[in-house]
Amino acid sequence: MEAAAEQIPLEHFLVLSGILFSLGVYGVLARRNAVLILMSVELMLNAVSINMVAFAVYTAPSSFVGIIFAVFIITVAAAEVGLALGIILRIYRNRATANVDEVDQLKW
Amino acid sequence: MTAAQGIFYLIAAGAVLGGMGVVFVHNVVYAALFLILSLLAVAGLYILLATEFLALVQILIYAGAVTILLLFVLMLTRARDVPLALDGPQKPVAALAAATLLGVLIAMFSQTSWPRDAGQVSRVPFDVIGDALFRRWAVPFEIASLVLLVALVGAIVIARVEEGE
Numbered sequence: 001m002e003a004a005a006e007q008i009p010l011e012h013f014l015v016l017s018g019i020l021f022s023l024g025v026y027g028v029l030a031r032r033n034a035v036l037i038l039m040s041v042e043l044m045l046n047a048v049s050i051n052m053v054a055f056a057v058y059t060a061p062s063s064f065v066g067i068i069f070a071v072f073i074i075t076v077a078a079a080e081v082g083l084a085l086g087i088i089l090r091i092y093r094n095r096a097t098a099n100v101d102e103v104d105q106l107k108w
Numbered sequence: 109m110t111a112a113q114g115i116f117y118l119i120a121a122g123a124v125l126g127g128m129g130v131v132f133v134h135n136v137v138y139a140a141l142f143l144i145l146s147l148l149a150v151a152g153l154y155i156l157l158a159t160e161f162l163a164l165v166q167i168l169i170y171a172g173a174v175t176i177l178l179l180f181v182l183m184l185t186r187a188r189d190v191p192l193a194l195d196g197p198q199k200p201v202a203a204l205a206a207a208t209l210l211g212v213l214i215a216m217f218s219q220t221s222w223p224r225d226a227g228q229v230s231r232v233p234f235d236v237i238g239d240a241l242f243r244r245w246a247v248p249f250e251i252a253s254l255v256l257l258v259a260l261v262g263a264i265v266i267a268r269v270e271e272g273e
Contacts, residue, residue, distance in 0.1 A: 007110050007112045007113055008112060008113055008116050008156075010222045011217050011218065011222065012116065012120070013153070013157075014213075014217045014222075015213075015214055015217055016120045016123065016124070016153075018210060018213035018214055018217065019124055019127070019210065020123060020124065020127050020146070021209070021213070022206045022207070022209050022210035022213070023124070023127040023128060023130070023131050023206070024127070024131075025202075025205060025206045025209055026131050026202050026203060026205075026206035027130060027131035029198060029201070029202030029205060029206070030131065030195050030196060030198065030199045030202035030203070031131070031194060031195060031196070032194065032195065032196040033136065033194050035136065035178060035181055035182055035185065036130075036136060036139055036194060038178065039130050039139060039140065039143050039178060040130060040131060042143065042147075042170070042174065043127050043130060043131075043143070043146065046146070046147065046150050046170075049150070049162075050150060050153060053153075053154060053157050053159055053162060054157060057157045057158065057159070058222070059222075064232050064236075064237070064240070067159055067161075067162060067232060067237065068237075068240060068241065068245050070159075070162055071162070071165065071237075071241070072248060072252055074162075074165055074166065074169055074170065075252045075255070075256060076252070076255065077170075077174070078169055078173065078174060078256070079255050079256050079258075079259035079260075080259070081174050081177055081178070082177065082259050082260065082263045083259045083262055083263050083266070085177055085178070085180075085181045085263070085267075086262070086263035086264070086266040086267035087266055088181055088185065089181060089184060089185070089266075089267045090266050090267060092184070092185045093269075098185040101196055
């Protein structure tokens with residue numbers, strides 16, 4: 001199967017990933033619930049993955065380093081989500097809140 | 109406009125709609141469901157880019173496991189029961205920062221002339237990816253498994269209820 005990608009310019013993939021990344025940045029900065037911040041981080045990681053795969057397919061189809069990188073991004077994201085959710089559960093148990101602006105013991 | 113372009117714009121609209129739902133909607137459970145929509149759309153993009161392996165991994169790990177985990181924590185932290193604003197007072201600054209970033213990115217994307225080798229775009233078979241993962245990328249692969257193991261043990265240790273607590 002020849003990839004359908006040949007009819008779509010590379011820039012379209014890049015702009016799409018830019019939009020998704022900016023939405024993720026907005027979510028990380030504007031939300032105060034820790035789980036919602038984590039969801040926005042997932043959006044940003046996905047945008048980066050799109051970028052990697054698009055570059056791999058368009059510019060270096062024989063070595064596909066970008067595809068391997070995307071696999072590793074997904075792996076690390078899974079580890080990160082598990083760990084972050086454990087921390088959020090812990091904070092909720094100790095402080096009865098999951099909002100990041102209410103966890104300010106280190107602030108003085 | 110060809111069929112492939114139409115499919116691309118459909119999938120891209122789904123991905124952006126899902127992303128906007130995640131950051132703008134006021135119900136946390138709906139935000140998680142919008143995240144699933146966005147992740148599935150990204151899996152569709154991977155299929156469009158002829159990397160079926162990544163699409164399968166995306167659906168299995170992201171849309172399957174990660175979002176279920178997020179929904180579990182939403183349930184356990186009772187984020188729905190608290191009638192508080194989900195957004196902080198820094199919202200306008202956040203919107204400004206994100207819009208600036210988007211503007212810079214799009215300006216850069218449209219001004220650069222990207223190298224293009226489209227004549228050789230073809231499907232990457234599963235066995236070739238597996239071969240590369242276990243030969244050329246064997247050490248990073250093993251380190252990734254170690255990272256997963258450490259994260260697993262660490263998450264259990266952190267989230268566990270201790271005696272006398």
